Each structure stands twice: as C-alpha cells, then as structure tokens.
Amino acid sequence: MANPILQVENLVKRYGEVEAVRGVSFSVEEGEVFGLLGPNGAGKTTTVEILEGLRTLDSGQVSVCGLDPQRDSDALKQEIGAALQATALPDKMRVIEAIRLFASFYKRQRDPQELLKRFGLDDKKNSFYGQLSGGQKQRLALTMALVNDPRVCFLDEPTAGLDPQVRREIYEVIEELRRDKKTVLLTTHYIEEAERLCDRVAIIDHGKVIALGTPRELKARSGGTTRIEVRLSKPASDGVLKTLEGVVDSREVDGAYVLHSQRPPQTIVSLVKQLEAQGNELVSLEIATPSLEDVFIEYTGRRLRD
Amino acid sequence: MKNFAALTRMRIQIAFRNKMFFFFVIVMPFAFFFLWLGLLAKGIPDRCAFYLGPVVAFNVMGSFWGLSATLVLFREQGILRRFHVAPVTASDLLASSIVANYVLTLPIVALELFFARVIFHVPSLGNPITLFLLVSIGIISFGSLGLVVASVTNTMQETQVLNQLLWLPLIFLSGATFPLAYMPSTVQRFGLFLPATYLVNGVQQTILNSATPWSRYVEILSLSVWACLTFFLSAQLFRWEPEAKVPRRAKLLVAATAIPFLLLGVVENMSDRILVEAKTALERFDSASRPPSVGIPIRPPATGKPSGSN
Numbered sequence: 021m022a023n024p025i026l027q028v029e030n031l032v033k034r035y036g037e038v039e040a041v042r043g044v045s046f047s048v049e050e051g052e053v054f055g056l057l058g059p060n061g062a063g064k065t066t067t068v069e070i071l072e073g074l075r076t077l078d079s080g081q082v083s084v085c086g087l088d089p090q091r092d093s094d095a096l097k098q099e100i101g102a103a104l105q106a107t108a109l110p111d112k113m114r115v116i117e118a119i120r121l122f123a124s125f126y127k128r129q130r131d132p133q134e135l136l137k138r139f140g141l142d143d144k145k146n147s148f149y150g151q152l153s154g155g156q157k158q159r160l161a162l163t164m165a166l167v168n169d170p171r172v173c174f175l176d177e178p179t180a181g182l183d184p185q186v187r188r189e190i191y192e193v194i195e196e197l198r199r200d201k202k203t204v205l206l207t208t209h210y211i212e213e214a215e216r217l218c219d220r221v222a223i224i225d226h227g228k229v230i231a232l233g234t235p236r237e238l239k240a241r242s243g244g245t246t247r248i249e250v251r252l253s254k255p256a257s258d259g260v261l262k263t264l265e266g267v268v269d270s271r272e273v274d275g276a277y278v279l280h281s282q283r284p285p286q287t288i289v290s291l292v293k294q295l296e297a298q299g300n301e302l303v304s305l306e307i308a309t310p311s312l313e314d315v316f317i318e319y320t321g322r323r324l325r326d
Numbered sequence: 327m328k329n330f331a332a333l334t335r336m337r338i339q340i341a342f343r344n345k346m347f348f349f350f351v352i353v354m355p356f357a358f359f360f361l362w363l364g365l366l367a368k369g370i371p372d373r374c375a376f377y378l379g380p381v382v383a384f385n386v387m388g389s390f391w392g393l394s395a396t397l398v399l400f401r402e403q404g405i406l407r408r409f410h411v412a413p414v415t416a417s418d419l420l421a422s423s424i425v426a427n428y429v430l431t432l433p434i435v436a437l438e439l440f441f442a443r444v445i446f447h448v449p450s451l452g453n454p455i456t457l458f459l460l461v462s463i464g465i466i467s468f469g470s471l472g473l474v475v476a477s478v479t480n481t482m483q484e485t486q487v488l489n490q491l492l493w494l495p496l497i498f499l500s501g502a503t504f505p506l507a508y509m510p511s512t513v514q515r516f517g518l519f520l521p522a523t524y525l526v527n528g529v530q531q532t533i534l535n536s537a538t539p540w541s542r543y544v545e546i547l548s549l550s551v552w553a554c555l556t557f558f559l560s561a562q563l564f565r566w567e568p569e570a571k572v573p574r575r576a577k578l579l580v581a582a583t584a585i586p587f588l589l590l591g592v593v594e595n596m597s598d599r600i601l602v603e604a605k606t607a608l609e610r611f612d613s614a615s616r617p618p619s620v621g622i623p624i625r626p627p628a629t630g631k632p633s634g635s636n
Contacts, residue, residue: 125414
C-alpha cells in the first residue's frame with residue numbers, strides 16, 4: 021500500500037484472562053473508508069479504541085497519522101475525530117453549545133453553523149441534547165467528530181440500535197465523508213453498511229481478521245455462486261444437499277440450509293426431486309447473490325448476528 | 327487553560343438549567359439558614375452570630391456531595407469518554423468542576439452573610455479576609471473530597487453510600503449542625519480528627535471574634551494542605567471509563583486524605599484549643615439576651631459587648 025495513514029500490526033489486547041484482540045493486522049490508505057465487520061464481541065471496538073488512544077495495547081504496533089496513540093496522545097487527538105459507541109453529552113447541553121465547546125478544544129476548527137446545516141441539525145441547534153431522538157444524537161455525534169476537520173474519522177457502530185430509516189440517513193452522512201475523501205475507519209455488524217459504505221472491509225471474529233479485501237473481492241471468494249437458503253419441514257439427511265446439481269457448498273445455519281450453487285435453476289429442480297423422494301417438504305426458499313454474510317458463514321460456520 | 331475555561335463555563339451554564347442544582351445549592355442552604363437562625367437562634371442577633379459560622383460551613387461542605395454525584399453520572403453515562411477522545415485532560419475536567427462549584431457556591435454564601443446582617447442583624451461578620459479565605463479553601467477542599475469519592479466508587483449507588491458515610495459524621499460531629507460543646511467529651515475529641523470541625527470552628531471564630539488570618543492559620547493551613555492532597559489524589563485516581571474499576575490498592579491510597587487531620591487531631595486533642603473556643607462560644611450563645619417579643623429580630627443593645635472583641 022502506497023501511503024497508509026493507519027497501520028495495525030499483530031495487535032493483541034487482553035482483559036484479564038480474555039484475549040479480546042488476537043494478532044489483528046491491517047492498514048488504511050488516506051481517503052479510504054475502511055470497515056471492520058464482525059459480530060458483537062469480535063474485538064472491533066477494542067481495536068478502534070486502541071487506535072484512538074483510549075486503551076493501551078498488550079503487544080503489536082499501531083500508528084495513526086504517523087503517531088503512536090499512547091506516546092503522542094495529545095498530537096493524535098488533534099488529528100482524529102471519533103463517534104464513539106456508548107457515549108453521551110449532558111442532557112441540558114444545547115446542540116450548538118456542544119459543537120462550539122468541542123470545536124474550542126482544537127487548533128483546527130470548522131464552522132459550527134456550516135456543520136449543523138450540512139448534517140441537517142440546523143433546526144435543532146438550540147435543542148437540549150436530552151430532547152434529541154436517537155438518530156439526531158447519532159448525527160450530532162458524527163458532526164462533533166468533524167469539528168476539527170480530522171485527517172482520520174473513527175466511527176464505532178454509528179448506526180447500532182437505529183431504525184432502518186434513520187440508518188439510511190446516517191449512511192448518507194458517511195457517503196458525504198467519502199465524497200470529501202476523508203479517511204474513515206468504520207466498525208459495524210451490519211452487512212449492508214459494510215457493503216454500501218466501505219472501500220475495503222476486514223471481517224473480524226473472535227479477535228482475528230478472517231478475511232480482508234474490497235466487498236467485491238470478498239464476495240468473489242464465494243466463487244461467483246448464488247446463495248439459496250431453504251427451510252425444510254424435516255431435517256435433511258447428512259450431506260444429501262451437497263450432492264444436488266450445481267451445489268458447491270452446503271451448511272446448516274440456524275435451522276436453515278444455505279447452499280451455494282453455480283447453476284441455481286438446476287439446483288432447485290434437483291432439490292425438489294430430492295425432497296419428494298425423501299418425503300420431505302420445502303417450507304421456504306430464498307435466492308440471493310452472495311453477501312459478506314456468506315463470506316462470514318463460509319469462514320466461521322455462523323451467522324454474523326449470532 | 328483555554329479548555330479549562332471552556333469547561334468551567336459549560337459546567338456553570340448546565341448547572342443553571344438543572345432543577346436539582348436549584349434545590350441542593352440554593353433551596354437547601356437557605357432553608358437550613360432560616361431554620362437555624364430563625365428558629366434555633368430565635369432571631370436573636372448574638373445567637374444568630376453563633377449559628378452563622380456552622381450554617382455557612384454546612385453550605386460549604388455540601389460541595390462534595392454535588393461534585394461526586396455529577397462526576398460519577400458523567401462517567402456512567404459515557405460523557406467522560408466523549409471528552410477523553412478530545413484533547414481534554416483529566417486535570418482540565420477536575421479543575422473546571424472545582425472552579426465552577428466555587429463560582430456557584432460563593433454567591434450563595436455571600437447572600438447568607440448578607441441576609442444574616444440585614445434580616446437577623448448579626449452584629450459583625452468578623453474579619454472579611456479570614457472569612458473569604460476559609461470559605462474559599464473550604465469550598466475547594468470539600469469539592470476535591472467529592473472528586474476523590476467519585477474516583478473510588480464505581481456506581482452512583484456506591485457514591486451515595488460513601489457520601490452518606492462521610493456526610494453524617496462531618497455534619498453531626500463537627501459542630502456544623504449542633505454545637506460541638508453540647509456533645510459528650512468522647513465525641514468532641516473524635517470531632518477533632520474531622521476536617522469539618524476546623525472549617526466550622528474557623529468560620530465561627532472569625533464571625534464571633536473577628537479572627538485574623540494569622541490567628542486562624544491552623545485551620546487555613548490544614549484545609550489548604552488537605553485541598554491540595556485531595557485534588558492531587560482525585561487526579562491520580564481519575565477514570566474516564568465506567569468499566570475501569572478501582573483497584574483495591576487505590577482505595578487504600580485514599581486513606582492518605584485522612585492523614586493531615588489525624589495528625590492535627592492528635593495535636594489539638596493535647597492542646598484543647600478548639601474545644602475551649604467552642605465552649606466559650608456556646609457560653610456566649612447561652613448568655614445572649616432574649617428579644618422583647620418572640621420572632622422579631624432585634625439589633626444588639628448599644629451597651630452590649632463590642633463585636634469582635636471577645
């Protein structure tokens with residue numbers, strides 16, 4: 021990579037006996053939107069908080085804008101912006117006051133009014149933080165992450181717990197950052213978010229990066245197959261679904277069978293025949309192009325939300 | 327310095343929007359003020375002068391309650407985390423808490439003193455410099471104690487328990503609510519190990535006897551040392567994250583805050599200086615003349631003892 025603004029090498033972090041991050045490595049280029057995709061407890065937030073200088077690492081090396089987050093903490097904080105998970109502001113603080121207060125901490129500042137307008141908070145600028153909806157609070161968190169015109173933005177689960185409509189609003193905000201060529205490190209457990217927003221994605225599970233690449237590259241690793249998810253009235257016999265025409269992989273996930281097929285019409289025909297022969301019935305059938313979820317399932321045998 | 331000033335301004339601004347602030351910082355102290363001076367002292371100026379010191383000290387000591395609760399709430403809600411990722415230091419946050427609390431408490435004390443003169447006709451407020459020094463150091467030191475409490479407790483529930491455990495002896499065994507000289511001898515001697523006793527006695531002696539800063543150097547110095555120690559410890563033990571628990575070793579370190587007054591308590595127990603002063607003040611309270619009609623405060627007779635001479 022030509023010019024990584026963010027580098028992580030063999031990062032390890034332990035909490036007592038628990039190893040939360042186990043040798044994570046990746047790098048992010050300037051202007052890139054990079055995603056850490058993984059289930060809850062995978063080690064995404066710990067990784068990000070080490071990069072922000074909020075936590076110490078046990079071993080490995082990290083660098084952000086050429087700075088060591090622990091040793092150069094003061095200089096680093098001037099260069100980064102962060103929308104943290106599980107954070108808040110005092111309920112009786114007005115939106116405009118929060119932005120002005122946080123902007124005042126930095127040497128480089130953006131115009132608070134311009135930021136408010138840009139992120140659709142202009143009409144809420146005199147509202148108290150406690151009066152804002154979840155989506156508005158999250159938009160404010162993103163706005164505040166940009167008050168210092170940061171070189172790197174850390175967005176930790178920016179849409180967690182928000183309804184789909186609000187989530188899409190936040191996507192638009194992040195897409196705007198992408199258009200501005202901001203470097204963004206985004207953590208998420210939403211497939212759609214990673215696929216839509218990220219230039220590259222590291223899939224992380226149990227503190228390890230299990231796959232890394234552009235969403236297209238990762239999905240291509242599914243072998244250009246189509247995903248067929250079926251639910252049956254009775255469990256299928258061992259391995260029988262793998263023998264269906266065109267099927268290259270079959271797994272049982274949450275009581276459903278996920279098949280990856282290179283020839284979906286033939287697979288479906290042979291599936292129906294097979295079920296008839298076994299006296300089994302089809303309860304539901306879904307066909308989709310492979311998603312990052314399939315990549316995750318392929319590596320872990322589990323769904324991302326588990 | 328810029329961050330500290332911005333945070334102080336923010337804390338003051340938010341306090342004025344908080345109903346709890348109005349209740350605990352304005353309503354409660356004035357309720358206590360009018361209850362003690364109006365009912366217990368029956369509005370008799372010399373008796374009011376006796377109670378004014380404890381009432382002011384009580385208000386000053388209350389600083390630790392608000393500061394500890396706010397800091398723990400900020401930590402539990404993740405507000406501190408947001409500041410942590412910005413270029414803000416723990417000292418900026420802690421010092422702004424102390425200064426904001428000082429700016430908010432001092433006018434209330436000034437109003438109490440003003441009302442004491444205007445409504446209850448307290449003969450004298452004593453030496454203004456000594457009074458200012460003691461009140462200022464008191465607000466800062468008890469505020470810092472609040473920050474230490476916030477640093478060694480993990481949840482709001484723990485904070486409230488520890489606050490109660492500290493608050494009750496501080497107000498009942500120091501002379502802040504009931505005169506120290508009324509207490510059994512053992513309690514009086516125990517009171518000499520409490521910082522509150524030095525604040526109460528210092529302010530009371532300043533008002534009753536117009537004590538100079540030099541004559542109250544023990545109180546001023548001991549509370550100043552204590553303020554520095556507690557502030558230093560609160561900065562050392564400060565935690566940004568709710569999940570960062572306090573190590574047991576750190577809790578032991580907090581015992582260090584008791585050292586100055588443990589040492590001073592030993593010295594004062596040997597000299598009996600404070601107990602004698604408390605007894606003399608109470609005798610003066612008992613001998614204060616009754617008003618001609620109950621409930622109407624009167625000015626002291628012109629032939630009475632000149633204020634500040636005893």
